Amino acid sequence: MPTQATTAPAAIAPSPHRRWGRWLLVGLGLLVVGFALAIWLGLDPWLRRTLEKQVAQKTHGQYQLTISRLKTNLWARTLHLRGVALHPTPRPLADTLPRVQLRLARLDLSGVGLLALLRRQTVPVDSLTLDSLQVAVLALARRPAPHPTPPFYQQLPVRLGYLALRHAGGSWGPAAAPVAQLPSAEVVAHEVLFTSAGATDTQRLAFAAAWQVLLRYPRGQVGGHTLALAKARFSTQRKSLVLDSVSIEPPAPRQGKPGATQVALLLPHLRFTRLRAATWQHQHRFRADSLVVQQPRLAFRPPVVAPPPLWQLIAPLARRADISHLLINDAFMAITGLRHQPVARHIYAAGHAIRVDSLGGQADQGRVLYARNWTARSGRLTAVFQAPAYPASIERVALDTKAGTLRLTGLALRPVFSPAQLNQRSGHQTTQLRVYMTELRAQGLDFGLLSDHSHVRIARLTAESPWIGLSSDGRGPLGKRPSVITPEAMRKLHLHMEVGRLDLRNGTIATRYRGIETPRVGTLNINRLNATLRNVSNNPRHQTMTHPLTGSATAYVQGRSYLQVHLTAPLLDPEGRHHLWGSFGASPLSILNPMVTPTKLLAFKSGEVQRIAFDMQASRRGVAGTMWASYTDLKIEFFKYKEGELKKPLFTRLTNGLLNGLVIRDNNPRPSGRFVTGDMRTRREPRNSVFSAWRQGLISGGLHSVGVPQKMAQKLSQSQKTVPLP
Template identity: 40%
Template sequence: MSSASPAPVVTPPAPPTWQWWYWVVLGLVALVGAALLALDPWLRQYLEKQVAEGTHGRYQLHITQLQTSLWHQSVYVRGVQLRTVGPATNDRAALPPVQLTLGHARLTGVGLWQLVQRGTVPIDSLVLDSLHIRLLGRLPAAKKSQPLYQRLPLHLEGIRLGYLSLRHVQTAYQPAPQTGVAWKQADFLARDILLSAAGAADSQRVGYAAAVTAHVRHLVASAAQHRLALRSVRFASEPGTLVIDSVVVRPQQPLSEVRSRNARVSLHLPRVSLTGLHTAALMRHQFRADTLLLLACDLDMTAPRVSPPPIHQLLAPWLDRVQLEHLLLANASARIRGVEERPRSQHIAVQGSHLRVDSVGAQDQQRVLYAQQWDVRTGVVMARLDPPFYQLACQSAHLATRGGLLEINNIRLRPLVSVVELSRRKHHQAPHVTVLIPQVRATAIQYAALTHQHCLIMQTLTIRQPRIQTRSDGRFALNPEHSVATPEALRHLGFTLDVRRINVQNGTLYTIYRAPQNAKPGQLTINRVSGTIENFSNDPHRMSAAHPAVVHATAWLQNRCQLQATLTANLLDPNGQHTITGTFSEGQLSMLNPMTVPTKQLLFRSGQVKHIHFCMQANRQRVTGPMWASYSDLKLTMLSQKGGADHKTLGSRLKTTLVNGLFLRDDNPRKGKLQVGHMTSARDLRVSVFTLWRQGIVSGMLNSAGVPAPLSKKLSEQQDKPVYK
């Protein structure tokens, strides 16, 4: 009998363990994904909330898009807006109104591991594009605080940013109604920024960066009552260059011909180039560079009422020291208003070497205006002299501190009013002078002594072919003040003057004098004037009676009679004592008629000078000395303004007969004996020493010709009676 076997029990297989972990991982990924999806909105809201709370509602931040990527270690931001929404209350009055927009920004390559460890976090790059900032009102005053690297978030040890770029930056900042700065577009780039203690201690970095470049276009600024406009500014810390194109400065008030409270400047500077700039030194408040080049600078300014302090004092709030190897200024022009002289110049070229602008450089006795060497060349230079009566100009000038050179070409001094107008406005006889000098050249000038000690010291001064014309009008009274054209005036010059040698080459002096009684002026010419002056000084160490100034001169009177003279004078003698010895060569006395006839109604009808020698002693009281005059056939004619065509009347004819018959000695020597004349004339301190010399010559000539000494003295001192008081 068979029996049925029981059916086998089938046990289902156990599910694999990996399926559980799959669901766990999948759940974690979903959770992380959800967290990441929530991170960006949370972070965006967090930043917006922090700005609102941190400014007590004064500012509002809005971010259109914020996207983070842990995989790419990056953050992307788009559509950032920061604006002022709340009023300025007491607790936020320091926060000025602001409008800020940022097109987009990207931060890449953030070192998350270093961020977790709070070490020095590496970041590959940060790029901000289309940043526009408008800020109205003054920024809060800077307060002393910890360095920036010590104020990093999360107490990070530091940040190392490989690349920072700001593109298409537009800024406007106006802290006050008349003060502000703005530019239309700018790009900034910085490489290898190490924001840490090591970066701060690195003296070769600029603001923690190894290299910085910037390009700013169409910059405008307003400050100190002026407006500044720059077309383009380019800066690169490596190799240290700064190039500015088209600098324009304009005053907010028009330039004035009278001094203003502050200087008003109108400036056009097409190009500024700075090379070899040590940018790291700027962080230590020092400016060091190789060459500063300024091209075609055009300066027009009104001088301030009070002269500004020295340059190093003006720069002191920002820079402790300025060191510049070379300063170059090419094709510049300048004009200064507000001063009576009204100086202006064209085609200026300046080269300065080894400048040090600080208190040490200012006091360095070997430097001139902070520099070890200056070389200055100009085109036309013009200024008023004794304003507003004279215009002084030169065609070109060259100054070089190395070697002490000064050369001025084609000097011209001309009066701006007539001789009558000049005397009328000065209320006395005033010399109406015109001067033409082809060249004045000085050598071995000690410019450092001039700058620091106010001493004008030079080796030689050469004046080539001067042409001087003087006009005067006797209808006006004499100047009541003492004349300064006298040797003793050098004592009161106010500064030390020391010229070892002055050379005058082939000069000409024209003298024109209008006497009160005759509309026709008298004329006298001294031609071919050449000579030297040795030891022209008011330095007590140079000048004394034992070492006087010595003048040797030769000239021709009316180009027909030669004059030779030697003058010696102690220029520090308060009494003005000096000695002149001289000779006149052969000549006709009629050559004096162009001066004596219109002014003294005296005609030399005949007279031949053979030789005249004199020795004159002069001082502040008188002139004395002997004269040996050899002449023949002397005949005079006395004229009258009331006469006919020949200016003769019965009275003048009688005077002529009496003078020729009773007083004048026709010939000297006479009967073999030379009669010695005596120069005697009193000094009028209102007139120049040249007038005193002329008085001495006249008195000596009259006495030699037989006029008694008292009368010759009186005639030499006689002044025309003025018509105008």
């Protein structure tokens, strides 16, 4: 018992070590609580001051950052900023950074990996959301930084699961007159690897695995032009880029660079599909499966100096561009600033396997305008020649570069001025031209040669039902320039042309001529014209003296006399030598009266032709040849024009009697059986077309064959009596 009594108090007495342990735990608890309170009360202000101070230090005093509110939650690993503003200082010591103003309403950061941040490892972040960001780039840096720093992704690598930018906007240029503006933008990115590995990952675009971008109403100035669009949508998941309501406005009159390109464009819709945006970034190669352009309206003024090829123009953006299919739907295009004022409507075009680079632009790659093949069709095309004298139009156009075909339907050239008005405008005699053609078809057209070298090479060209009207007024002097409608003019043609075969089917040539004797107009028609020309070329390798142009034609003169003609012409002969021969069938000579009576005051009173054959050699100097005319009962009569009527006064009747009795052979061959030929000899007038030379030769041979002395026949055929302009 005594033993128990003495040992009990010692057993329950507290140990000194245990008392110190309790106080240690209490102290540590108080320390943790105090530290937590310090962090709770002082971390946010300290972090805000640190961020503002770091911006000033890192930019060498060029920028100032202000944050209205900063709140952290270490337990939730979140950071929230409100009222963030970044603006350049008024007078910075250095000027190595662009002048940028930034305002951000709110920033929310969640899921921050604090341990990785402290260890300076790649920081995982769940999401980053920026709301109401406004950025104004006032000016670029005037000089580079003296000590370039490594990229930011190397200084602070981040792995971000989700990035969102909402209600963003910005501008570029001075605040009073910005060069570019973006009122609204929405951006979303997924799986952003903001590291060196993410920068080189060829499957990522700008560090992210996926992007969605929506821009509204961006506007900017480029080369004096104003560019704007209503909406731009980009998605790497859908691999698409869509632009809505694109517009380009040219500089105002007397503004912009003189002689530079001017473009006015309205484009309702443009869409790229299967766009490889990551390839564009990492390989500097633009690739897309298709590009669809809807209803563009383009007015284009070409520059005075030809621009570089397209592949050089896009070189700063991509070293190569590949588009599998390009579709243009219902386009309108007008080329301004040219005398011809060409306009094309309702254009539908499709290009396949387009490759734009130095190799794709070479002629030997089997491409036309960088594409393997183009198919196109259009509505009405219009232009003006010798503006404003000759408006021209084509109702429809269709082409296929792979098949080498081109079809023009409904061609028309309609003169505005009468022949007399044309003479007055030019100061000399001018033939009025009017053309209608049902269709013009080209087969075997080398589009590559045409686009690369402006050389025309066609295997076969067919003109269906052409109607050509030639109207002239004989009052006024001849022009001073040589005619371009001659064989020798082919040598001076800048355009290289090679047409293997040219066919003209069921054509008509209607001529009208107002002479100097009377105000009446003479008419002569050649219809049911079918012609074929071969080797229509100015290529010296194909056009030679031994391999000239050859041709043949058949037609009816005034619908009665069958005409057959053959031609050989070495088009590059500087002397313009060529050979024309043919024949006229049976018909009354009176079919010529609608032309010769109003213009020459002459009529064939009677006469029946059985056959007329001719063989003509022509050159720049003149025409020589022989005519064989078989006819019977030839009688002619002359008239006088007085008081608006054709009359035969006494002296004229006496002259007609003497002429028919003493000069004109009324039959050929003669009753004795002797056949008289006529010499076709006439001087060539270089200011007239080759058709005038042929006509003069036929007239001189015809007059000589009926009995008119050769010198007189030659003089009459080339008579150039002129009167003043009306």
